[in-house]
């Protein structure tokens with residue numbers, strides 16, 4: 427039986443110069459092109475031409491970064507259902523992720539709830555609440571939001587980093603499917 431080809435990224439990361447890597451994959455992590463550049467510095471081979479393999483290596487770069495660098499990446503994310511989203515000021519990926527979870531359809535009460543939670547969360551942790559929203563609706567997101575507000579700072583930084591790595595994997599998969 428013929429096996430199906432795995433989805434491949436185009437351009438192939440293994441064929442990219444550093445400049446091409448930054449150009450094509452620098453935006454996979456929100457406003458943080460250094461993650462793609464660090465992955466390139468590791469030496470990319472054909473193994474890394476699938477979305478999941480590149481996502482794994484990029485994720486490792488973020489896991490290995492200092493807590494200060496990790497916090498900067500978290501801080502590069504916009505609020506969910508926040509003012510920037512309402513004003514149409516998000517990156518293309520962020521706009522479609524938030525719309526995909528129906529966050530642009532919130533009732534005025536739901537927007538107020540997000541506003542209050544965003545403020546409480548940022549006051550406690552110093553960075554915005556980030557969650558991979560694919561497959562979640564706004565009710566599930568609000569429930570996770572309230573639960574994660576109870577975490578301690580270290581747990582919450584690690585949770586946010588895991589969610590950001592998940593978001594990057596979805597972004598890379600979506601690009602390979604185009």
Ligand code: GUN
Nearest residue numbers: 504506520523555556557
């Ligand atoms: N999860 C998926 N996309 C986003 C985003 O743009 N911002 C936040 N805070 N979480 C997300």
